Amino acid sequence: DVISKEEQEKLYKKSPHNFIRLDLSQEPDSYPAVAQLLKEWLATGIFERDETSAVHFLSHRFKLKSGEQKNRQGFLALAELQDFSTGEIQPHEKTLDAPKEDRLKLMLACHAQLSPIFALYSQPRQTINRMLAVEVEGVEPFIEIEQENGDECRLWRIADAALIRKVQSEIKDQRLLIADGHHRYEATLNYRDQMRNQRGQWNGREPFNYIMVYFANISDENVVIMPTHRLARGYTHKPFLELEEALQTYFYVEQHPKTPEGKISFLKALKTAAKKHRVIGTSFKRDPRYLILRLKNKRIMQRLAKDLSAPLRELDVSTLHLLILEHILGMTPDEQVKSDNIRYSQDEEAVLQALEKEDYQAAFILNATKAEEIQTIVASGEKLPQKSTYFYPKLPSGLIVNKLDPDEEIQDTTGA
Numbered sequence: 001d002v003i004s005k006e007e008q009e010k011l012y013k014k015s016p017h018n019f020i021r022l023d024l025s026q027e028p029d030s031y032p033a034v035a036q037l038l039k040e041w042l043a044t045g046i047f048e049r050d051e052t053s054a055v056h057f058l059s060h061r062f063k064l065k066s067g068e069q070k071n072r073q074g075f076l077a078l079a080e081l082q083d084f085s086t087g088e089i090q091p092h093e094k095t096l097d098a099p100k101e102d103r104l105k106l107m108l109a110c111h112a113q114l115s116p117i118f119a120l121y122s123q124p125r126q127t128i129n130r131m132l133a134v135e136v137e138g139v140e141p142f143i144e145i146e147q148e149n150g151d152e153c154r155l156w157r158i159a160d161a162a163l164i165r166k167v168q169s170e171i172k173d174q175r176l177l178i179a180d181g182h183h184r185y186e187a188t189l190n191y192r193d194q195m196r197n198q199r200g201q202w203n204g205r206e207p208f209n210y211i212m213v214y215f216a217n218i219s220d221e222n223v224v225i226m227p228t229h230r231l232a233r234g235y236t237h238k239p240f241l242e243l244e245e246a247l248q249t250y251f252y253v254e255q256h257p258k259t260p261e262g263k264i265s266f267l268k269a270l271k272t273a274a275k276k277h278r279v280i281g282t283s284f285k286r287d288p289r290y291l292i293l294r295l296k297n298k299r300i301m302q303r304l305a306k307d308l309s310a311p312l313r314e315l316d317v318s319t320l321h322l323l324i325l326e327h328i329l330g331m332t333p334d335e336q337v338k339s340d341n342i343r344y345s346q347d348e349e350a351v352l353q354a355l356e357k358e359d360y361q362a363a364f365i366l367n368a369t370k371a372e373e374i375q376t377i378v379a380s381g382e383k384l385p386q387k388s389t390y391f392y393p394k395l396p397s398g399l400i401v402n403k404l405d406p407d408e409e410i411q412d413t414t415g416a
Contacts, residue, residue: 017046019398023114031109038110047401053411054159055167056142056400057132058214061152062393064224072223073129074216075167076116076400078410079176081192081211089119089176092378094386095183096337103187113188113212113402117181118395120218121174122375128170129217135163143399153396171215177378179391185211195406205409212402214395218371226392227368229351230320231360234341235329243284246328247293250300254292258283266290267348267365274367280316280324281348281365283355295319311376316366317388324364337386344387
């Protein structure tokens with residue numbers, strides 16, 4: 001969901017074996033085409049089947065916009081699929097039907113999990129990461145790549161049964177929070193249920209009862225959550241004075257001129273204000289100002305979102321969607337989820353530029369949702385609005401595929 005049409009075309013042309021041909025096929029009848037291509041790649045050695053139990057330790061070095069270097073570490077393994085009702089694996093975002101249907105059709109065609117979901121556990125002592133990092137110290141990576149943006153990914157294969165059992169022991173009592181891959185997880189649940197219905201009998205060890213997961217520690221400072229900004233259109237235009245009055249009714253409004261210098265001061269002031277307050281940056285088409293909005297009184301959100309918990313309704317993203325987009329601008333929830341009406345980006349400069357150059361009516365600059373806010377909201381059984389979080393960077397695709405053979409069984413490596 002972060003690949004543009006132009007990037008997709010570029011990757012297609014780059015190599016006949018680029019993973020984009022499986023994950024985002026351009027073929028007219030894409031699902032059978034992907035199944036056939038995966039079969040060919042397995043037959044010709046483009047993909048090699050690993051017949052032994054292993055976990056894979058992934059180090060992802062990247063640089064933030066500020067220039068700060070980070071190294072996110074995690075491991076890839078299978079997790080037993082759990083219905084959300086168990087609370088063992090928890091979602092934090094709402095999903096849409098179309099992406100789930102697409103991923104399910106892809107799985108039914110090729111009987112494979114092409115990409116892992118990204119899940120978080122909480123371990124302040126960093127025991128798992130430290131064990132795995134010690135194991136691979138001085139060892140050549142199984143796969144090493146440098147991406148075009150300068151990111152470095154190194155993947156080690158770890159087959160030591162004793163170490164795998166230690167990792168299992170450390171992770172077994174952890175509740176997992178899905179960071180990225182909600183649609184894939186729900187599609188995989190649907191795939192599992194269809195496979196169970198087809199077979200009639202199953203023992204729980206079949207591959208379709210498991211999902212490939214990238215496990216990362218939410219307590220690790222290298223797990224970065226970035227804000228997702230919005231461009232909006234599709235609402236009935238409001239006269240300037242009417243919009244101004246509505247904003248002034250609910251918000252303290254700080255103004256910056258819409259000039260190159262004003263944009264710099266606006267973005268700087270927004271970051272400074274966010275350290276103490278919940279604020280939203282905004283700009284409207286043909287308004288010569290950038291605005292920083294700070295809610296005057298929480299009571300309006302209590303009235304608009306009385307069914308939501310205080311932590312959820314106090315998020316910037318809740319204020320934006322419920323108070324600004326719906327209450328002030330008149331966009332219904334259904335209108336807000338249409339891709340034609342709302343565009344998302346992690347680049348605030350690009351969002352502000354697109355407002356002036358493209359057919360959008362408003363831009364909104366948000367601050368990142370904090371990890372502890374996500375945990376609190378999920379623990380209460382609630383979900384955040386779509387695109388409330390962006391765990392950066394996205395996982396690289398194509399390193400590992402989980403082929404699902406219904407006649408195989410997942411090995412028990414716990415020694416139980």
